Amino acid sequence: MENTVKDPQKLPGWGIDANPENDPTYPMRERMNVSQDPDSKHRPDALQPVDIELLKTIERPNVSAVFGEAAPPTGLSGMIRRFAFNYSESHYGHWLPLLLADRVNVVEGVLEDLAHGHVPNIFAEKGYKVEWEHNRTAFVTKMATIALVTTGAILLLTRDKDKDYKRKKNSYKLR
Amino acid sequence: MLAMDYRGPKRVRATQKPMPEIKHPQDAIVRVTRSCICGSDLHLYNGNVPDTRVGSTFGHEFCGIVEEVGPEVTKVKVGDHVIVPFNVACGECHFCKQGMFGNCHESNTQSSAVGGIFGYSHTAGGYNGGQAEYARVPYANVGPTVIPEGMDPDDAVLLTDVVPTGYQAAEMAGIQPGDTVVVFGAGPVGIMAARCCWLFGAGRVIIIDKEDYRLEFARNYANCEAYNFEKDMDDPVVFVKKTTDFMGADCVIDAVGAEAAGNAMQTITGRKLLLQAGSTTALHWAINSVKKGGVVSIVGVYGPTDNLVPIGNVLNKGLTIRANQASVKRLLPRLIDHVQNGIIKPKELITHRIPLEEVADGYRMFAAKLDNCIKPLIVFPTKI
Ligand SMILES: [Zn+2]
Ligand SMILES: [Zn+2]
Numbered sequence: 001m002e003n004t005v006k007d008p009q010k011l012p013g014w015g016i017d018a019n020p021e022n023d024p025t026y027p028m029r030e031r032m033n034v035s036q037d038p039d040s041k042h043r044p045d046a047l048q049p050v051d052i053e054l055l056k057t058i059e060r061p062n063v064s065a066v067f068g069e070a071a072p073p074t075g076l077s078g079m080i081r082r083f084a085f086n087y088s089e090s091h092y093g094h095w096l097p098l099l100l101a102d103r104v105n106v107v108e109g110v111l112e113d114l115a116h117g118h119v120p121n122i123f124a125e126k127g128y129k130v131e132w133e134h135n136r137t138a139f140v141t142k143m144a145t146i147a148l149v150t151t152g153a154i155l156l157l158t159r160d161k162d163k164d165y166k167r168k169k170n171s172y173k174l175r
Numbered sequence: 176m177l178a179m180d181y182r183g184p185k186r187v188r189a190t191q192k193p194m195p196e197i198k199h200p201q202d203a204i205v206r207v208t209r210s211c212i213c214g215s216d217l218h219l220y221n222g223n224v225p226d227t228r229v230g231s232t233f234g235h236e237f238c239g240i241v242e243e244v245g246p247e248v249t250k251v252k253v254g255d256h257v258i259v260p261f262n263v264a265c266g267e268c269h270f271c272k273q274g275m276f277g278n279c280h281e282s283n284t285q286s287s288a289v290g291g292i293f294g295y296s297h298t299a300g301g302y303n304g305g306q307a308e309y310a311r312v313p314y315a316n317v318g319p320t321v322i323p324e325g326m327d328p329d330d331a332v333l334l335t336d337v338v339p340t341g342y343q344a345a346e347m348a349g350i351q352p353g354d355t356v357v358v359f360g361a362g363p364v365g366i367m368a369a370r371c372c373w374l375f376g377a378g379r380v381i382i383i384d385k386e387d388y389r390l391e392f393a394r395n396y397a398n399c400e401a402y403n404f405e406k407d408m409d410d411p412v413v414f415v416k417k418t419t420d421f422m423g424a425d426c427v428i429d430a431v432g433a434e435a436a437g438n439a440m441q442t443i444t445g446r447k448l449l450l451q452a453g454s455t456t457a458l459h460w461a462i463n464s465v466k467k468g469g470v471v472s473i474v475g476v477y478g479p480t481d482n483l484v485p486i487g488n489v490l491n492k493g494l495t496i497r498a499n500q501a502s503v504k505r506l507l508p509r510l511i512d513h514v515q516n517g518i519i520k521p522k523e524l525i526t527h528r529i530p531l532e533e534v535a536d537g538y539r540m541f542a543a544k545l546d547n548c549i550k551p552l553i554v555f556p557t558k559i
Binding site: 003004006008011012013014015016017018037040041042043044046047048049054055056057059060063064065066067068069070071073077081084085089095098099101102103105106108109110120121122124125126127128129130131133134135 | 182183184185186187188198199200201202222225226227228229230231232247263265267268269272273280281282283284285286287288291294297298300301302303313314346350351352373374375376377378379380394398400401402509513516517518519535536537538539540543545546
């Protein structure tokens with residue numbers, strides 16, 4: 001590995017955008033002075049009609065002129081999100097419930113799939129095919145660990161108390 | 176239409192979804208021709224960005240052909256092949272008027288801190304993104320820019336984010352001729368930032384990461400020094416001090432953001448427990464390794480909750496910290512020139528082409544850094 005650099009001045013484009021007037025605040029300095037904006041509250045003329053449920057930050061008075069409509073709030077996660085939007089963006093009360101809602105939303109997504117008769121293909125959705133192709137050893141170890149832990153948990157949960165008792169009795173007998 | 180569909184942390188798929196519709200007179204519908212998976216998509220993919228809702232489509236880096244326009248669209252017409260900047264910007268608000276298109280006030284109802292970004296959670300406006308056959312593009316008079324004659328769409332698609340973000344990182348660093356610049360993170364943006372530092376007259380550019388294949392790539396692409404913080408040094412801060420005559424770097428660029436490795440405490444509190452806005456390891460290193468009076472430029476994405484940032488050192492050292500989402504629209508004319516003159520060669524960053532149907536594999540490959548992946552491009556059934 002070669003770590004010495006050629007003469008930087010011979011690199012294509014060297015210094016092409018350097019500005020001797022430059023200081024760390026560039027390009028702010030060359031921008032319009034904020035106080036000189038004659039109409040700082042200007043809004044676009046047309047506004048997107050609000051025809052879906054839109055959660056709105058309490059830090060601005062109105063709905064922005066356009067907005068996305070990727071996934072309006074639904075179900076339990078939607079209720080948690082509505083609650084979160086009672087708090088400002090500088091408050092944990094806003095962000096932590098949103099993260100919780102995201103996790104609830106994942107379960108809702110699986111239930112919704114099942115309700116539509118679609119069993120999600122978790123193996124494909126997690127992209128495990130490429131993991132298998134390019135990272136096989138790590139992948140096999142990971143899967144084996146998961147299988148081991150799952151088997152262990154199942155054995156532990158389904159352990160027959162009665163059998164345990166009998167086994168103990170037998171061991172007493174052996175002694 | 177076929178579209179990427181988020182189902183939960185590390186679970187995505189390609190699903191049939193309804194076609195997007197014109198909702199505002201300045202909207203356009205674009206048939207996507209190229210779309211990238213971005214390092215910052217991984218924050219969404221890992222479930223670290225609040226209000227990332229199941230059923231949404233990611234993708235803020237795309238270009239495509241205009242299929243339909245709203246009644247007030249005059250700057251682009253049906254059939255134009257356009258670059259779509261990742262920010263949704265109105266062009267007329269207080270912030271857009273200052274060239275801060277990345278901070279538009281009329282594109283996001285759900286947060287006042289961040290502007291609208293395609294396919295980047297409801298915190299960034301709830302827009303569906305371009306990892307789909309079609310996308311709704313608001314404010315089509317402002318953002319979309321026709322790909323100039325002769326420019327390869329593979330170059331064009333990287334002008335939506337990677338090139339302008341890397342360039343703005345170097346610009347915000349306030350580089351003076353001859354300066355030593357350290358870039359943390361050798362992902363596509365870090366590599367591009369390192370390349371652009373030379374355009375501002377840097378005298379020495381050092382990039383630091385932990386993946387050898389990315390360092391090798393950066394060394395070749397950006398002509399810079401490249402070091403592995405796990406193999407070449409004990410402590411990156413001490414390393415930078417030593418190599419700069421114990422002064423510190425003149426400027427440091429954080430091109431890592433919330434997914435930083437390298438510090439267990441940060442990993443647990445930031446990435447696992449989500450108690451702070453991701454792991455801030457790179458930011459700590461940046462603040463602590465820059466010289467007194469230096470500039471720290473942040474383009475790595477951090478989440479919105481609290482950070483354990485050494486802010487006391489920022490004060491004590493009299494630092495200037497500049498950070499922003501790139502204002503793509505402001506930079507496009509100059510960057511298009513640089514691409515056309517061969518000074519920046521964006522498409523050399525693309526290492527993988529993934530059909531939209533296999534988007535889940537693409538995300539896994541990029542997230543797990545498999546097969547020496549630097550930048551994956553999603554390709555579409557109808558290729559142009
Ligand atoms: Zn991006
Ligand atoms: Zn605006």
